Amino acid sequence: MSEHIVPVRVYVTIFLVLLVGTALTVLAAFIDFPWRLNTIVAMTIAVTKATFVVLYFMHVRYSTRLIWVIVAAALFWIGILFALTFSDYWTRGWIPVSY
Amino acid sequence: MTTDATTADIHGHRSLQHHFENMEQQREAGTLGMWVFLVTEIMFFGGMFLAYTLYRSMYPAAFASASNHLDITLGAVNTGVLILSSFTMAMAVYFTQLGKQRPQIICLALTLILGLTFLGVKAKEYHDKYEDHLIPGKLIPGNPFGPAVQEEGQPPDHHKLHLLPGATLAQVQMFYWIYFAMTGMHALHMIIGAGLLTFLLIYSMKGRFDPEYHSPVEVIGLYWHFVDIVWIFLFPLLYLLGRHFEHG
Numbered sequence: 001m002s003e004h005i006v007p008v009r010v011y012v013t014i015f016l017v018l019l020v021g022t023a024l025t026v027l028a029a030f031i032d033f034p035w036r037l038n039t040i041v042a043m044t045i046a047v048t049k050a051t052f053v054v055l056y057f058m059h060v061r062y063s064t065r066l067i068w069v070i071v072a073a074a075l076f077w078i079g080i081l082f083a084l085t086f087s088d089y090w091t092r093g094w095i096p097v098s099y
Numbered sequence: 100m101t102t103d104a105t106t107a108d109i110h111g112h113r114s115l116q117h118h119f120e121n122m123e124q125q126r127e128a129g130t131l132g133m134w135v136f137l138v139t140e141i142m143f144f145g146g147m148f149l150a151y152t153l154y155r156s157m158y159p160a161a162f163a164s165a166s167n168h169l170d171i172t173l174g175a176v177n178t179g180v181l182i183l184s185s186f187t188m189a190m191a192v193y194f195t196q197l198g199k200q201r202p203q204i205i206c207l208a209l210t211l212i213l214g215l216t217f218l219g220v221k222a223k224e225y226h227d228k229y230e231d232h233l234i235p236g237k238l239i240p241g242n243p244f245g246p247a248v249q250e251e252g253q254p255p256d257h258h259k260l261h262l263l264p265g266a267t268l269a270q271v272q273m274f275y276w277i278y279f280a281m282t283g284m285h286a287l288h289m290i291i292g293a294g295l296l297t298f299l300l301i302y303s304m305k306g307r308f309d310p311e312y313h314s315p316v317e318v319i320g321l322y323w324h325f326v327d328i329v330w331i332f333l334f335p336l337l338y339l340l341g342r343h344f345e346h347g
Contacts, residue, residue: 003123003126003196005193005196005197006189006193008190008193011186011189011190011193012186014186014189015182015183015185015186018182018185018186018331019179019182022175022178022179022182022334025334025335025339026171026175026339029335029339029340029342029343030342030343031343032343033343038340038343039340042335042336042339042340043335045335046331046332046335049331050328050331050332053185053324053327053328053331054324054328056189057185057186057188057189057320057324057327058320058321058324058325059317063130064127066131067130067131067134070131070134070135070138071134071138073138074137074138074141074142077138077142078141078142078145081142081145081146081149082145082149082152085149085153086152089153089156
């Protein structure tokens with residue numbers, strides 16, 4: 001069985017989606033969203049763009065399960081990096097500690 | 100499984116290394132290896148994204164002030180350039196898979212040119228920061244960090260730093276350390292990518308890649324898209340984070 005060849009139509013669509021995403025993220029940056037949602041909006045757009053690149057430009061959608069596991073492992077470990085660091089910084093000062 | 104004749108053909112491919120069973124196994128091993136490398140890259144950049152998140156949460160006003168000084172137009176144009184280069188890279192892989200050499204060479208050359216364009220724009224931005232004395236610390240002899248600050252009531256000057264309430268210059272400098280570390284490492288990856296693309300270009304002109312053997316194009320393509328993804332996150336985080344404070 002040979003590899004999957006992604007049609008040009010898909011590549012063009014993804015390219016256009018990425019350009020629209022870039023325009024959206026610039027527009028959204030100038031809007032003052034309530035409840036300090038600006039970062040959430042910007043990161044949602046960035047994660048969506050990155051997902052399209054990974055799935056289609058990087059062919060992960062058509063790749064073997066093993067590649068999926070590797071990608072998932074990267075996300076898992078970056079999650080550990082952030083979760084453990086912020087479980088420290090974020091909670092400092094919650095409990096008064098005398099030094 | 101294919102017929103015996105086809106199997107024999109695949110076994111006889113000049114690019115098949117002896118430790119692989121066939122071309123497909125060789126290609127999948129290469130792709131897997133590249134992905135494992137990219138995981139280490141994600142962790143490498145992840146550390147810097149962590150530093151960014153941490154210091155931004157500590158000095159939100161300074162980060163917004165410093166970010167607003169970056170050139171949003173150049174940043175957005177460069178994002179577009181990089182996305183287009185990812186598209187031409189994907190097309191280069193596509194044409195290699197079909198065995199079309201001419202469009203393959205054109206797409207690789209376009210990707211290389213777009214990558215160099217990105218670096219050119221980046222160099223212009225770095226030079227602007229140099230002129231505004233925003234290179235952190237004393238990295239540049241005779242030009243230490245020390246931007247001019249926009250005072251209340253003065254006519255607006257885009258070379259001066261507009262400090263939001265609560266921001267200090269030392270905290271702004273922290274933003275620029277992170278800005279230069281992250282965009283600098285990203286630019287280094289682009290330079291390495293440009294070198295890899297030059298290699299691909301030379302080998303594709305020699306006609307070394309075909310539908311059976313194109314792992315180098317595919318794998319360097321993965322690397323190129325990864326560098327694009329890093330920028331997809333850097334652009335909003337570095338350039339756009341404080342814009343909504345400007346006309347609040």
